[in-house]
Amino acid sequence: MSALLVTAGCGRQEARLGPITAQAYRAFVASRTGSALGPGFLQCPSWAEVKEGWQAQLLGWGPDTGPAAGELTGVALVLLRQFPGTRKYFAYLPEGPVADWSDPDVDAWLMPLLRHLRGAGAFAVRIGPTPDFRRWNAARLKAVTGTGRRLSDVLACQVDPLGTAVAERLRARGWHRCGGDNPGDDGDAQPRYVFRVPLAGRTTEDLWAGLNQEWRRNVRRAHASGVEVEVGGAAELPEFYRLLQITEERDGFRLGRSPAYFERQYAALNAEEPGRMKLYLARHQGEILAAHTMVTVGRRVWYQTGASADHRREVRPSNALQWRMMLDAHARGAEVYDMRGVPPTLDPHDRPYGLLRWKLGTGGQVVETLGEWERPLSGAANHTLYRAFQLYLARR
Template identity: 30%
Template structure:
């Protein structure tokens, strides 16, 4: 089992384009209030079928191994989409997520973290990267986190956790919403509020546009050159049409989180989960048990061993890893809240492999993993993954996301995985064995506020590609 990060470390603070200590300047003359190309209707943003709807799709996006990784890796923390185990829309009713009321909405800055996290946990597209703890983690490594929400009578209708990073040469700031914003992309009312007869079908759309307008104003006030969003949505034409109609363009980064992943259905009983695995993977899980591999929950005292395994993995497989302080803070933020567990595999007391699994029921994610050079014949990483699945299932999760495989169609993946080991290809063979389904997200999209400076950022990105020789 190897780290799935790929490329450079996620928080490469010395990067020349996105440096946290870059200079600052006032807003430039190229900035202007955001405007869509024309007035938007319900049909325009893909929430009702119209004869004029077009599905041209986004521009071509970089695939795995593309040299766009340097900047994207600065943002990346792990790709997740909306599939098996997704929360039913009705669950949002407890927080009034899609309840459209007549009172005027209120735009909130930095709402209470506990209330915010409850909103994320109940939202149909809620994701671990939108929790306040994730913002706190990133804030210690070159970013500044801010949460905003649109509230009606105390009920959050929409929201987003925004990460800001200074650009060099006083260009302003990059604003990024990982796996968000959390809005009603479907344009439907929650089943929990069917009794609201006064609601009109377009009320959710009105709320979406109201939130985006306030979001625009906030990001511009923070000197944002552009806002990059990466909604937790599947790669479907209707969502691409909707994003284009809302004034977004395919991001110059292409994708920040891995676009394609494998998601394992862990809702069935353990025997059924094992039966769904590839025969060799199932064999290796049981082999590790017979060979004396023991998996246990790690404690803070085990963090140095985890760091050593991560460093060895990086050296052996050319994966990017974070500094030890990053993993230590992630542990301290998420493990005590029962939202993550660090698992350590040992052979006769010697640490041989480790992973960190995160959970926000009904979903879970495998973000970080590493293995050493000793006892590799005992297949410890396979048993580690199995124990991570069992832990996630015990937390109430029904899906286990293996977080990142090469961004190729299934036919290409199956045809080439035995021949390639670059990038995420090296871990695809391992991950495919656990019996999950491949899924692809809609990717990253930009909403541009300062076209001239955005053009400079794009030019710098292209120059980096040329220098990489790809």
């Protein structure tokens, strides 16, 4: 690991920070994937190959002296986007860095990172701290839906003290949460509210019992109707994309992804680790009616993107797909099945609520993460450019 910055911190000596190889980076990530709290796929080196139009850096830091000198204690995939017409960059660490967020002396590793980014030409930085903030069980949320209601109106089943502490530490250092503390659907590039089904310590019978009656009925209907679930491959990505376009039109959203994006993602993630990204297909009478992608890193599994046809929805291909994916995640020893983003609305009249209602049927939990945090880097010019960049994003 190259030495770029070593200075005295406020509480202790700052960590040595510098560029590292992809091999060293992956080895560190692998050492942290033994639980559901391990790194996410957005901080894997392969994600840099997915994000076209961004420059990437792999950084690592650790102690400069003592018996652990030279060992990595944290890593970060940094994506750099050049601001049009300048030589300045916006630095983005999606769901990262991979660091010890429980360390009360965050300056020891965060300040070297910020100085490095400023030296690399960054005018602002956005990070995604990994601790959770609040959780709500599905049973509680089903009981409190109503006109105008939102997740923030409901007392959480659990508040994570680490998440609360990290938020306070970041605010004290000039960071602000994207979208504010009471967000709508905007502000964060990654979903702040996600839905997770716990798998650790549960049998397949427990998982089945955790589904609500509607979900169990729909899974049985799919099987009785002859829906067959299989794992596809790159050859089926065009069909997946066609179904995704149908889904976007039907459900009133747009991901803004091209076919090439999913091709890069599938190739890059599976080149890094075979089977990291899988494409699940639901066929009925020989026709693909639904296709969902799944990503695995260590003991964490994500349902990333789902797509389905408009016709023959009564045979419930998406329920069959999700049940099979959940079982496969359980069989490989995953501790959590993450169904990714959900809207913050609890109003049944809001169109986005349908997605939350569907995921609530699996019996998991809505988790509010800490969301994404930003700050301009020091210097009047950087602050001015940061304000201009915010206006640029708003126009886009």
